[in-house]
Amino acid sequence: MTTTPDTATGTARATEYPLRRKKLRHSQGFLAFWLLAPALLAVFGVIIYPTLRTLLISFFQVDSALATSTPFVGLRNYVDVLTAHGFWSAAGRTLYFTVVSTSFELVLGLVVAGLLNARFRGRWLFRTIVVIPWALPTIVNAAMWKGIFNAQYGSLNALLTQLHLIRDYHEWLGDPNTALNMVILADVWKMTPLVAFFLLAGLTSIPTELYEAARIDRASWPQVFRSIVLPMLVPSISIVLVLRTIDAFKVFDIIYAMTRGGPVNSTQTIAFYAYTTAFSDQQFGLGSALSYVIVLAILGLTTIYLRLLRRSEMSLL
Amino acid sequence: MTIRRIHRRGALAASAALAALALAACSVTGTSGNQATGGSTGGGGQxxxxxxxxxxxxxxxxxxxxxxxxxxxxxxxxxxxxxxxxxxxxxxxxxxxxxxxxxxxxxxxxxxxxxxxxxxxxxxxxxxxxxxxxxxxxxxxxxxxxxxxxxxxxxxxxxTKLFYANTDMLAKVGATTADVQTWDGVLAVAKKLKDAGVVQYPLAWSWSQAEALICDYAQLLGAFGGQFTDSSGKLVVNQGPGVAALTWMKKTLDDGLTNPASPTMLEDDVSKTMASGQAAMSLNWESTFRDLNDASISQVVGKVAVMPTPKGPSGANPGVNxxxxxxxxxxxxxxxxxxxxxxxxxxxxxxxxxxxxxxxxxxxxxxxxxxxxxxxxxxxxxxxxxxxxxSRPEVPNYTQVSQILQVEIQNALLGKKTPQKAMDDAVAQANALS
Structure with a gap:
């Protein structure tokens, strides 16, 4: 830094500055581009290119992974998807899975978050233990629950018979009426911790003055919950709701590992249906169209959510 | 600025590539008709x-x-x-x-x-x-x-699938392998085993929603004198033997002779059920005999007899190929x-x-x-x-035909449809495919 009050050099520097700054900004942008390029390439390779390619394939009839003749069929694949009976029943099951699993995770997550937020000795230990289900890979979680639900040696049957709640062993995953609910249970067990931690973040950000004020006003617990906790948690709940709905809607891995869609297709969700269509039946055009229908459905859901959130004043989004 | 320009350029390139692909008569899989199946890389290299x-x-x-x-x-x-x-x-x-x-x-x-x-x-x-x-x-x-x-x-x-029987259990009700040469004989022995309390569910099957179910069904279909398709290649399992075999399967479930967990089992589960002494008889592949006599995974070593699949009312006993x-x-x-x-x-x-x-x-x-x-x-x-x-149907869309059959057979096994209705539905769906 110069200390001489030389006006001549001062003006010279003043005219020089914006230029250099512009150059600097330009070179910074250049640098940023090159730093981001590898990530861009990866994103293009694993997301953008496959997405566009899938869109393209959805307009053709592709009957083989190595098809040599692939006639253009326009929107026929989409029409076929939307008129297929299998599609609508899979969609219904997916909706059921999404609504039930998300609501259970939300309610249980709220309870767990409340417990984790309470002050007690050894809270860190409790918080660590709670996160374990979520840290398990889905495939491990699925194998574990498959063992628990096993009709012959599963621990659930053992527990319920020893408590004299049921007389005979029940085929939890073999009964089309219970199979999907059992998969939901496994999913809820795994995903509740994630929801709990999102909500815990929301809970910790509620200022203690609010609780103190409520106590002075002699508000009861339900009143505190309804008037303070719930409204202050709306942003966290909304984020969790969006994330979990989308996630549940495209559920695949836990189904593949636990039931493979059976019995009598009673656990076949829309993503599993798309997988079977594309890779087992080798109807790649139809499968691609199906994937796009799923994408559009999720996009629709997300738009509705975001609209609702924007209307709410408490929203962070 | 820069980023937006890149975006625009990227979008242009992408749409150009799409247009090129769409216009060119080549397949979207990128496979051309006269594809060279790369010759061998001769010359001593690894x-x-x-x-x-x-x-x-x-x-x-x-x-x-x-x-x-x-x-x-x-x-x-x-x-x-x-x-x-x-x-x-x-x-x-x-x-x-x-x-x-x-x-x-x-x-x-x-x-x-x-x-x-x-x-x-x-x-x-x-x-x-x-x-x-x-x-x-x-x-x-x-x-x-x-x-x-x-x-x-x-x-x-x-x-093919062979028939396995725990001779120790059979002996407890005075039966031998000679009594289980027909499916009627199998049922009679199974009933005795259940009544005598030797084993709760004498039979175990791989009736999961998978190809394994079709293999078991095929073997019973053959025993009842049926075939999957007629001479023109159309599925005919909704006639006589096809329905009779399925009705028989459902009855073993209703009578408590078949393990009710069968609709969730694959061959491996059936083998384990036999190995742990929870089933007296089952169908399984040839290598199961090795596993049932492996003391590290089996409690029935030396107690299991293996024989061709029992005969049905038709007197035939073909194994599934x-x-x-x-x-x-x-x-x-x-x-x-x-x-x-x-x-x-x-x-x-x-x-x-x-x-x-x-x-x-x-x-x-x-x-x-x-x-x-x-x-x-x-x-x-x-x-x-x-x-x-x-044989199971030798058709290019077999996977789809099999999935339809799996679902409809399970519909009957789980009591959601009568065997006749399930097979009628299966035939209607499968024959509408091509």
Missing amino acids: VTLNALFMKQAGYSEDDIAKMIATFEQQNPTIKVTPTFVAYEALHDKIVTSAPAGTYDVVLMDVIWPAEFASKGLIQDVSSRFPSSWKTDMLGGALSAAQYQGKYYGVPWGPS GSMAWAIGAKSAHPDEAWKLIEFLSSEANQDQFAVSQMPNWKASYQKADITKTNPDVFKAAGQAYDSLI
């Missing part, structure tokens, strides 16, 4: 072959490791990298890896040659296939490698080396050596006393069973 194996039933992973070691010793320039997947994942693995040409050698089931060959996923090896093999190999096994008169692979073991075959992936870069590996694996000498794990598909093996004595019970049972086999 070649690595990727081979796709099945994880369960038949040869164990240890067996395969020994085979590969011997092959690599004989062919120092070729290295083999094996991959093992469960049977339930094998089909989809072959399909999804085909465009990348990941596997030079793949193991395929008897029900897939039609699909894989017609869709160009595997190579036609008719010109490599010695004509002597066509007479020296068992006919049922050969069908696993054939489609429309051409050879798309080399058989690797014939296979469950043979497998080796094929060369369409995009394999080393077809010559791949063929060498297949020749070695399927050779009489190699198969004979592992006859405890899987039956050989060479007729001559069944005449060699030193080979048959390594696994006498299974050789005796399987030798008879291979004389009459029932």
Whole structure:
């Protein structure tokens, strides 16, 4: 830094500055581009290119992974998807899975978050233990629950018979009426911790003055919950709701590992249906169209959510 | 600014690429009609072959490791990298890896040659296939490698489901294997076993929503004197024997003779149920005999008899044809080396050596006393069973037909539809496919 009050050099520097700054900004942008390029390439390779390619394939009839003749069929694949009976029943099951699993995770997550937020000795230990289900890979979680639900040696049957709640062993995953609910249970067990931690973040950000004020006003617990906790948690709940709905809607891995869609297709969700269509039946055009229908459905859901959130004043989004 | 420009440029390039692809008459899979199946990279260089194996039933992973070691010793320039997947994942693995040409050698089931060959996923090896093999190999096994008169692979073991019975349990109700030669006999013995409290559910089956269900059904369909398709290739399981077999299956569930967990079981689960003494009788593949006599995983060592599948009311007892075959992936870069590996694996000498794990598909093996004595019970049972086999429909869209059948058979088993209605629905859906 110069200390001489030389006006001549001062003006010279003043005219020089914006230029250099512009150059600097330009070179910074250049640098940023090159730093981001590898990530861009990866994103293009694993997301953008496959997405566009899938869109393209959805307009053709592709009957083989190595098809040599692939006639253009326009929107026929989409029409076929939307008129297929299998599609609508899979969609219904997916909706059921999404609504039930998300609501259970939300309610249980709220309870767990409340417990984790309470002050007690050894809270860190409790918080660590709670996160374990979520840290398990889905495939491990699925194998574990498959063992628990096993009709012959599963621990659930053992527990319920020893408590004299049921007389005979029940085929939890073999009964089309219970199979999907059992998969939901496994999913809820795994995903509740994630929801709990999102909500815990929301809970910790509620200022203690609010609780103190409520106590002075002699508000009861339900009143505190309804008037303070719930409204202050709306942003966290909304984020969790969006994330979990989308996630549940495209559920695949836990189904593949636990039931493979059976019995009598009673656990076949829309993503599993798309997988079977594309890779087992080798109807790649139809499968691609199906994937796009799923994408559009999720996009629709997300738009509705975001609209609702924007209307709410408490929203962070 | 920069970023936005890049965006625009990217979008332009992408749409140009799309337009080019759409306009060009070439296929969207990027595969052209006269695709060169890359010749062998001759010249002494080291070649690595990727081979796709099945994880369960038949040869164990240890067996395969020994085979590969011997092959690599004989062919120092070729290295083999094996991959093992469960049977339930094998089909989809072959399909999804085909465009990348990941596997030079793949193991395929008897029900897939039609699909894989017609869709160009595997190579036609008719010109490599010695004509002597066509007479020296068992006919049922050969069908696993054939489609429309051409050879798309080399058989690797014939296979069918045999009938296993726990003779210890049978003896407790005064029965012997002679009493379970017919399905009626099986039911009578099962009823006695249940009434005497020897075992809660005498029968266990692989009736999960999977191909395993079709294999069990096929065997019963054959015993009731039926076939899957008529001479024109249309599915006819909604007539006489097709419905009778399913009605019989459902009745064993209703009578409490069949383990109610059967609709969730695969072959492996059935084997484990037998091994832990929770079932007296079941159908399973040849290698199950080895597993049931392995003291490390079985509590019924030496107590199990193996025999051909029981006879039905028609007096017939065909086994389901469950043979497998080796094929060369369409995009394999080393077809010559791949063929060498297949020749070695399927050779009489190699198969004979592992006859405890899987039956050989060479007729001559069944005449060699030193080979048959390594696994006498299974050789005796399987030798008879291979004389009459029932085939599942040999159609390119078999996977879809099978899925329809799986769902409808389960609908009947779980009481959601009557057997007649379930099979009518299955036939209507399957015949509407093509």
